[in-house]
Amino acid sequence: MAPRRRMARPRTRSGKRVFQEACVGCHDWSGESPVSSWATLIGAAAVNDPGATNVAQIVIGGTKRLTPEGALSMPAFGHAYSDDEIAAVANCVTARFGAEVSSLTARDVAEWRRQVPIRPIQALFTGQRCNR
Ligand code: HEC
Secondary structure, eight states, X not given: OOOOOSXXXXXXXXXXXXXXXXXXXXXXXXXXXXXXXXXXXTTOGGGGOTTOHHHHHHHHHOEEEEETTEEEEEOOOTTTSOHHHHHHHHHHHHHHHSSSOOOOOHHHHHHHHHHSOOOHHHHTOOSGGGOO
């Protein structure tokens, strides 16, 4: 008999599950980033936009910024998660940290995927760096 996979993954993860896997290390459940004040989600314009456009785009494509303290980047998750999962995590983030819950759908995410470039190297990153 073939050995069972140690952890069967659900086909579609919930937004909370994605946040737990991929975001919590850098953004924390409180929304206050342990990594950098630039990454604190509480009070960020992106999470207070009920359209959640920037949230979805940043999750798909990642971001890189030069700050006075040095380069800061968020990895792209466009290749790591499905449209449903990205919509779910964006809705989870606005619900938890924003003023109003967004209601993004997989269809919205599919549309942005066509527009947002996914940075290739970062796309391979799965979040371990933050899970220590
Ligand atoms: C390796 C650390 C890291 C991981 C993992 C990470 N982020 Fe980020 N995130 C950042 C950093 C750093 C910034 C700030 C980037 C900037 O200001 O340019 C940021 C910014 C953001 C913003 C924009 C905040 C604003 O100020 O407008 C959102 C929304 C966001 N992240 C959501 C997520 C979600 C959702 C996940 C999981 C799918 C995630 N992040 C995973 C580091 C990370």
